[in-house]
Amino acid sequence: MVSLVVGVILFVAGIVTFIHLGTTLEFISIIIGVTAVVKGLYELWFKHVLDTTTEEKTLGLFAMGIVALVLGFLFIFKAATGAQVVAYIFALWFIFDAIIQLATSKKFKNAGKAHYVWMIALNVIALLLGIALLFNPLLASIAIVWIVSIYLVVTGISQFISAF
Numbered sequence: 001m002v003s004l005v006v007g008v009i010l011f012v013a014g015i016v017t018f019i020h021l022g023t024t025l026e027f028i029s030i031i032i033g034v035t036a037v038v039k040g041l042y043e044l045w046f047k048h049v050l051d052t053t054t055e056e057k058t059l060g061l062f063a064m065g066i067v068a069l070v071l072g073f074l075f076i077f078k079a080a081t082g083a084q085v086v087a088y089i090f091a092l093w094f095i096f097d098a099i100i101q102l103a104t105s106k107k108f109k110n111a112g113k114a115h116y117v118w119m120i121a122l123n124v125i126a127l128l129l130g131i132a133l134l135f136n137p138l139l140a141s142i143a144i145v146w147i148v149s150i151y152l153v154v155t156g157i158s159q160f161i162s163a164f
Contacts, residue, residue, distance in 0.1 A: 004163035011156030018149035022083075025141050028148065029082030033075025040068030087133070087140035094130030098123045 017024040043065035047058045075082035101123040109116050133140035 003159045007159030014152030024145045025083040026079035029079045033072045036068045036072030040065045087137035091133035098127035
C-alpha cells in the first residue's frame with residue numbers, strides 16, 4: 001500500500017515539475033542552499049571541536065564553513081540567481097566528466113576497437129553538449145528539470161508497479 005501511495009506521489013510530482021520548469025529549478029536551488037547551510041554549520045562546529053580538542057588551528061574549515069554559509073544563503077534567498085549557478089555547474093559537470101572520460105578512454109583500447117570508438121564518440125558528444133549548455137544556461141536549466149521530472153515519473157511508475 002505504501003509503495004502505491006509513494007508511486008502516485010512521485011509520478012504526480014514528476015508531472016508537476018515538468019509543467020512548472022522555473023519553479024522547480026528555484027526549488028532545486030533552495031534545496032542546494034539548505035544543504036550548503038547545514039554543511040557550513042557542521043564545518044564551523046567541527047572546527048570548534050578540533051580547536052578545543054587539539055592544538056591545531058583549523059582556518060581552512062573556518063573558511064569553508066563561511067563560504068558554504070554565504071553560498072547557501074545566496075541559493076536560498078536569491079533562488080533565481082542560484083538556479084542560474086546550478087545551470088552553469090551542470091554544464092561544467094558535463095564538460096569535466098567528458099574530458100576525464102576522454103583522458104581515460106585509452107585504457108579501453110584493449111577492450112575492443114568498437115567499444116573504444118563508441119566511448120570516444122559519446123564523450124566528444126558529451127563535451128560538445130556541455131559546451132552548448134555552458135553558453136546557453138536556459139537550455140541547461142531545462143535539461144536539469146527534465147532529468148528531475150523523468151526521474152520522478154520513472155521512480156513513481158516503479159513504485160506503483162512494485163505495489164502490485
